[in-house]
Amino acid sequence: MNIGEANREALRRIQTGTAILVGMATARDVVPGLRERTVLHAGPPVAWDRMCGPMRGAVIGASLFEGWAATPTEAVTLAESGALAFDSCHHHRAVGPMAGIITPSMAVWVVRNETSGGEAYATINMGLGKVLRMGAYDASVLERLAWMNCELAPIVDAALRRAGGVDVKSMIAEALGMGDEGHNRNKGATSLLIRALAPHVAGARTGDVERALAFMGHADSFFLNVAMAACKAVLDGAHGIPGSTVVTAMARNGTEFGIRVSGTGERWFTAGAPKVRGLYFPGYGPDDANPDIGDSAITETAGLGGFALAAAPAIVHFVGGTPQLALDTTLDMYEITLGEHETYRIPALDFRGTPVGIDVRKVVETGIAPVIDTGIAHREAGVGQIGAGLTTAPMECFIQALEALASPAGPAP
């Protein structure tokens, strides 16, 4: 097999991979290798002493939620002592937005790729305001975490099983026609998911149905975690093809940006996390912003988010720019991808498929970096989202990957 054939196989697996939302489960029961006192986080691996503010805050909140610590001070002491094991979500078939913290007692969405046989996992999106993913850990956050994981998750799981699962790829495809791009705008997909589940939430006759439905509809980002798990399930199916130069993950831990490539095994290629250029909520500015953070760039890796920006002209009110910028951004991404998505299509481009299959070689050759459409977190734990905008993946990651792929000895594992 040559590199061209390896890449065609990777693209074929991305196109044909399915993403069926089959239920919810407790992370310790389904996430592979998730042992007690283990904390999974967004992006490439990072130790406690190099974690950014929002991620440290989320670790504190998760430690309180798990009962590993009784106070924030105890949680910090615990983390500093080395008693917690930290690892990348991506090493465990999981993804998480912003800080991306997953611990054993948290409920996770279970998305199955029936083509590859693999599954992927993501926690429930907490909504807006003070949320764990932004590093908040006060009493209101802990109460919501407990309710989400102990009461909401069983309701949603019962509804999903009653519904026979939900085809997430089809739902995203429909949402692109409703002005979503699948990363920073999920208004359409969140509505579609609620529409699909509401009769089953009611029919399952379990728990506080009113609060469950109100919570699901509270924030447009409710669907984001589902979309991320779907993208992860599909892209993991295309990972591990010897010689392939296709990117299978882009992720940020708030300190570093990292990519993984199908043909280079488990290795990460990293560079400093970039700043996000965008619009800030009143009272905040660039000096308040944390560098780019979260696993949500898995959506761009799968042909959504910044790559599908032309489908979401309304997003420019949120991230800055013009509808023309949205179109131009998607058109640029065709320069660095191997194909056009057969399921995700853009009405404004005569239903052309979104650009998909990022090729490391094309990124280096053209000098065009993948564009990511994302939120901006405050650099201090617990403040929350302070804006949204666009950023680009660091070129250094792709140069490192090219060096590995071109190594005479072949890419090191």
Add this chain to the structure above:
Amino acid sequence: MTAAAGRRAGPLLGGDTRVVTLGLELFAHTCAAVGVPVVHVDWSPPAGGDPRLAELLSRVTDETPCP
């Protein structure tokens, strides 16, 4: 241009001038400004002209056998 060169270029420049430019847009803008039809091709050397990166790219073409 010498007379000999002018005779050789005669058929080329004798009729309407049609121009295709590559890379830098300045010449295309100049042609357009004086009313000469021009097609500009957006092109830049691979990897921004970095010879090390170009050499790396030459090792991983579609035809390169997988390791």
